[in-house]
Amino acid sequence: MTAVKRVPKDQITIEGLTGDAAIAHALKQCDLDVLAAYPITPQTIIVEDYQKFAANGEVHCRVIPVESEHSAMSACIGASAVGARVATASASAGLALMWEILYCAASMRMPIVFAVANRALSAPINIHNDWSDSYGARDSGFIQIYTQSCQEAYDTTIMAFKIAEDHKVLLPIMVCIDGFILSHNVERVEMLPTEAVENFLGVREPFIKLDPDNPITMGPLALTDYYFEFKEQQDKAMDAVPDVFAQVEAEFEKMTGRKYGMFEEYKTDDAEIIIFTHSTPGGTAKATVDVLREKGEKVGVLRLRMFRPFPTKEITEAVKNAKAVIVFEKCRSFGAPSNPLALELRTALYDLEKRPMVVDFVIGLGGRDCPPTTIVEGYEKTKEYLKKGRAPLYETLGVRK
Amino acid sequence: MALDFAKGITEFRWHGRGGQGVITSNQMLGKAALAEGNYIQAFPEFGPERTGAPVRAFLRISKTPIQVYAQVYKPDVVVCIDPTLLDVVNPTEGLKEDGILVLNTDKSPEEMRKKFNFKGGKVVTVNASTIAMDIMGRPFYNMPTMAAAVMATGTVKVETVINEVLERYPGKVGQLNKAAMERAIEEAQIG
Numbered sequence: 001m002t003a004v005k006r007v008p009k010d011q012i013t014i015e016g017l018t019g020d021a022a023i024a025h026a027l028k029q030c031d032l033d034v035l036a037a038y039p040i041t042p043q044t045i046i047v048e049d050y051q052k053f054a055a056n057g058e059v060h061c062r063v064i065p066v067e068s069e070h071s072a073m074s075a076c077i078g079a080s081a082v083g084a085r086v087a088t089a090s091a092s093a094g095l096a097l098m099w100e101i102l103y104c105a106a107s108m109r110m111p112i113v114f115a116v117a118n119r120a121l122s123a124p125i126n127i128h129n130d131w132s133d134s135y136g137a138r139d140s141g142f143i144q145i146y147t148q149s150c151q152e153a154y155d156t157t158i159m160a161f162k163i164a165e166d167h168k169v170l171l172p173i174m175v176c177i178d179g180f181i182l183s184h185n186v187e188r189v190e191m192l193p194t195e196a197v198e199n200f201l202g203v204r205e206p207f208i209k210l211d212p213d214n215p216i217t218m219g220p221l222a223l224t225d226y227y228f229e230f231k232e233q234q235d236k237a238m239d240a241v242p243d244v245f246a247q248v249e250a251e252f253e254k255m256t257g258r259k260y261g262m263f264e265e266y267k268t269d270d271a272e273i274i275i276f277t278h279s280t281p282g283g284t285a286k287a288t289v290d291v292l293r294e295k296g297e298k299v300g301v302l303r304l305r306m307f308r309p310f311p312t313k314e315i316t317e318a319v320k321n322a323k324a325v326i327v328f329e330k331c332r333s334f335g336a337p338s339n340p341l342a343l344e345l346r347t348a349l350y351d352l353e354k355r356p357m358v359v360d361f362v363i364g365l366g367g368r369d370c371p372p373t374t375i376v377e378g379y380e381k382t383k384e385y386l387k388k389g390r391a392p393l394y395e396t397l398g399v400r401k
Numbered sequence: 402m403a404l405d406f407a408k409g410i411t412e413f414r415w416h417g418r419g420g421q422g423v424i425t426s427n428q429m430l431g432k433a434a435l436a437e438g439n440y441i442q443a444f445p446e447f448g449p450e451r452t453g454a455p456v457r458a459f460l461r462i463s464k465t466p467i468q469v470y471a472q473v474y475k476p477d478v479v480v481c482i483d484p485t486l487l488d489v490v491n492p493t494e495g496l497k498e499d500g501i502l503v504l505n506t507d508k509s510p511e512e513m514r515k516k517f518n519f520k521g522g523k524v525v526t527v528n529a530s531t532i533a534m535d536i537m538g539r540p541f542y543n544m545p546t547m548a549a550a551v552m553a554t555g556t557v558k559v560e561t562v563i564n565e566v567l568e569r570y571p572g573k574v575g576q577l578n579k580a581a582m583e584r585a586i587e588e589a590q591i592g
Contacts, residue, residue, distance in 0.1 A: 149466075186443040
């Protein structure tokens with residue numbers, strides 16, 4: 001691997017790609033050895049497109065069309081254990097069926113890249129977007145990054161391998177896009193030349209691998225004697241992610257001029273109210289804030305990208321001077337005092353002497369559209385709660401009651 | 402409060418039926434806009450496409466990156482490629498007062514204005530069904546309807562769109578579509 005250089009403009013290909021296609025193209029350039037997946041809407045195009053590349057001989061990768069998602073993740077672990085670079089993709093019920101194996105992938109420290117087109121869980125059957133699927137897997141030990149645009153999905157997929165495969169990390173990573181809203185949305189994507197991507201990533205160097213000439217056993221059994229120590233190591237690996245992430249992004253920026261951070265701060269410097277969300281609502285919130293700012297409202301957006309590990313200190317620092325933080329999240333944690341994103345934020349802020357008010361809105365379940373007017377409604381409600389000095393722990397927005 | 406969340410963005414809404422090429426023409430117009438250096442979003446009304454069922458698609462075109470991710474509620478342009486839908490949906494719903502309505506119909510712009518009580522903007526009618534049958538012998542009327550929309554809106558150059566079509570459908574199919582599009586541009590009525 002040679003030093004990363006800025007890719008000249010004339011080597012960049014600009015294309016209109018859906019979020020799924022953007023990820024498929026990124027995977028095509030990442031020199032995968034194995035891709036194992038089972039089709040499910042709305043990630044289908046990722047694997048379909050990749051299968052086409054494989055059938056046309058454009059990639060030298062073994063595509064394993066398994067019989068279920070449980071097998072898909074199992075095959076990924078097997079391939080990753082022999083030192084291969086591995087990816088898969090899924091959503092919703094497919095991700096749910098992987099459940100048991102997600103934990104194995106993380107505990108066995110397999111740097112698998114997993115593209116998730118976020119989709120609601122049944123019942124009733126719904127193919128549209130919310131974040132219940134990957135939020136549910138938040139404790140599995142996967143790194144989780146949520147992206148807003150097709151360009152960001154492409155870029156993040158490439159970076160994901162370098163983060164996951166770093167020996168300080170060695171953890172699987174989910175790259176999430178909003179199902180349909182991004183997965184089926186054609187946007188402008190700048191693609192790098194494959195040579196640049198290959199140079200950036202290099203070849204995976206496994207820390208340890210399954211090898212018939214030098215046999216070992218991976219992930220067999222640890223009871224009361226050593227299980228806890230494995231978990232302790234896994235926890236440390238997660239702690240190492242932010243530094244590695246920053247290094248990888250810095251190198252990527254050298255190559256492309258683009259960087260995203262663990263989160264994006266938009267007009268937050270003097271903001272009295274900060275909107276906290278991620279994925280496509282992060283974009284919609286920025287567009288909404290532009291309009292509210294014109295009316296003189298002091299409001300900004302903190303668009304989260306990295307949900308696992310949660311950048312606790314940095315986010316606390318970024319929002320601590322606001323009067324209120326409005327969380328918009330597409331998941332209801334049934335029976336919980338509030339919901340996954342707000343719970344993280346409240347935990348992060350708890351030790352502050354003076355805390356911003358946290359207002360939590362559950363939006364967009366099952367793909368219910370979240371236009372700027374939904375953001376404005378939450379904003380107006382929050383101003384009322386600030387006047388009153390208290391807010392409910394959470395509420396739903398944009399639903400018939 | 403009436404706030405404009407789409408400043409600097411031209412927004413299209415398409416109506417048609419599953420299988421008629423609504424998604425394809427929407428993407429193709431988007432890709433043409435992209436080829437002219439714009440940022441775009443081209444997406445269907447999210448759902449499993451069912452042949453024959455009413456479907457919608459949306460397109461945003463802008464000189465700067467687009468941040469908003471939601472359906473289009475106040476389009477600048479509405480295109481309806483299926484004449485039978487005009488008795489089922491109201492294509493003017495949400496259409497801006499100075500917006501453009503493009504319809505595949507054998508009726509005149511005046512008749513359509515009356516039917517939908519649409520007084521502002523522009524109404525463009527084109528008999529794309531007949532054009533498609535005459536030239537292609539099959540009811541592929543999405544491309545001629547799109548051509549009329551491109552001509553009437555001027556958001557993207559006609560040549561750029563035709564190039565996209567030729568690229569996607571090389572050979573005879575592309576040439577037939579091109580001929581249908583050119584005839585649609587000649588015959589479209591604006592009123």
